[in-house]
Amino acid sequence: MQYLIFNAAGHLLALDVLKIDELVLSKNFSIKDLDSSQRIKRDNTDYAIYDLSPDIIATDRPFPNKYTIILCKPGRPLGLIADNAEEIVTVNEEQISPVDTASPAVDKNYLDGVIEQDNKKIHIISFEKLSKLITARQ
Numbered sequence: 001m002q003y004l005i006f007n008a009a010g011h012l013l014a015l016d017v018l019k020i021d022e023l024v025l026s027k028n029f030s031i032k033d034l035d036s037s038q039r040i041k042r043d044n045t046d047y048a049i050y051d052l053s054p055d056i057i058a059t060d061r062p063f064p065n066k067y068t069i070i071l072c073k074p075g076r077p078l079g080l081i082a083d084n085a086e087e088i089v090t091v092n093e094e095q096i097s098p099v100d101t102a103s104p105a106v107d108k109n110y111l112d113g114v115i116e117q118d119n120k121k122i123h124i125i126s127f128e129k130l131s132k133l134i135t136a137r138q
Helices: 127-137
Strands: 002-008 011-016 020-025 039-042 045-051 068-072 078-082 084-090 111-117 120-125
Touching: 002 068, 002 078, 002 120, 045 127, 068 084, 078 127
Parallel strands: 011 120, 045 078
Antiparallel strands: 002 011, 002 084, 020 068, 039 045, 068 078, 111 120
């Protein structure tokens, strides 16, 4: 399985690369491009944009000056705001720990597991669970 590793609010997170449609860097995008409902339109697809803090990651950090939006389109189009995208890693099932090993600052209800690599915890975001949360809020 391959995951995009990204940083959001000081935590390493991962998302299945098969769920990712596009990465949009802040130098190619302005927060002004978001409409008042926190949505952007790219290639005739309307994406709801979501910042993982403070709901999924317990922090009240200010919105980053530079950021990446990870656009995902399986089922419901969704964009996640990340401080930066780090790398793509390949892991096997044995390298994924249960969600109960997650950092206390990350809400385990929205995770599929944890990858422990180079003494770092990388939290695997459940796109399906996150999508349900965002749908319920709109």
